[in-house]
Amino acid sequence: MKTFATLAAAAMLCCAAAHAQTGAGAVAAGSRLDDVLARGSLRVCTTGDYKPYSYYRTDGRFEGIDIDMAESLAKSLGVKADYVKTSWSNLTGDFVAKCDIAVGGVSTTLERQKRVFFTQPYVVDGKTPIVRCADADKYQTVTQIDRPDTRVIVNPGGTNERFAKQFFTHANLSVYPDNVTIFKQILAGKADVMVTDASETLLQQKLNPGLCSVHPDKPFQFGEKAYMVPRGDVAFQQYVDQWLHLALSTGEYQAISDKWLK
Structure with a gap:
């Protein structure tokens, strides 16, 4: 009886371990990071109406600080950036339905945070x-x-x-x-x-x-800008955060910002 109980317990532990491994594998396989790599493209939502971060030109191309940053992120992944034009009213909905990341001077808000994750902030603003x-x-x-x-x-x-x-x-x-x-x-x-x-x-x-x-160094309130990434996808968020951390630390972001502001 004791032997049977021991075998049963061992079997249950094996099943639990197998289930945990399968679950972990499923989470990893389901990451947007893997989707982007497999697809070969990074889908970027942006409004195109907010200089210096994102501007939609008359020739149909986007430009600005966050467009250059999106190109940098895509390059780090070995994929191309595909842009999806949106509006401020539809930004969150379009991002959830159509994109891997949203850029273009996006302010972090608790209302948006209910539906998306944000990266670490890259600008303090107000x-x-x-x-x-x-x-x-x-x-x-x-x-x-x-x-x-x-x-x-x-x-x-x-x-x-x-x-x-x-x-x-x-x-x-x-x-x-x-x-x-x-x-x-x-x-x-x-x-x-x-x-x-x-x-x-x-x-x-x-x-x-x-x-x-008027007093840009003393704004009326505190604000930050960050990039939207899919809610719940920690693997993708961690990758984008690490890329952004390196861009901020190495001076890449500052060089891009200076290009558009100075």
């Missing part, structure tokens, strides 16, 4: 105003902006709209659909203020003489 230079002293604080006679303009679907609707409840708020030409609306006198990421305001004041970033 919301700050951009205005006509003559008005810079008028719009230093949320209170100064949140007045009925202030025309606040914002692009739809992302963290800019969420911030504006939360904090500018008294201002005259309008949603403008094109995040590329939205800054021209301020220059033309059709709007007074846009509050967006400090990194974007620094670039846009260079591209649009007459516009000034």
Whole structure:
């Protein structure tokens, strides 16, 4: 009887070990990392409307800091990067359905975190105003902006709209659909203020003489940018995190950033 019990216990242990090995193998085999390598392509979701991170050119090509970074990631994997154009309103849904990674100045939020994983952050950023230079002293604080006679303009679907609707409840708020030409609306006198990421305001004041970033070194709130990767896929997340860690540590990211910002 004791021998039978011993044999039964041993059999159960063997089955458990085999099951554990099979399970571990299944997890590894199911990683997006293996899919990308087998497919030979990295599917990259990006909006293409957010300089300096991602911009969709008239010739149908994408460019920017995060496009160069996506190309670097694809090269490290030995695959090509295939881009999927999306919008801020549809970013998370399109990423889950169509892509392996999402890039392009994506801010980390808890709402997005419910459906995706994020890599380690690569930029610390935050919301700050951009205005006509003559008005810079008028719009230093949320209170100064949140007045009925202030025309606040914002692009739809992302963290800019969420911030504006939360904090500018008294201002005259309008949603403008094109995040590329939205800054021209301020220059033309059709709007007074846009509050967006400090990194974007620094670039846009260079591209649009007459516009000034307001205290970009002291934004209204804390924010970070990272890349979206599939929720639950630790193997793929770890690979992308390690690649990003090396890019940040070796100066590769800084060189790419300087190329677009300086």
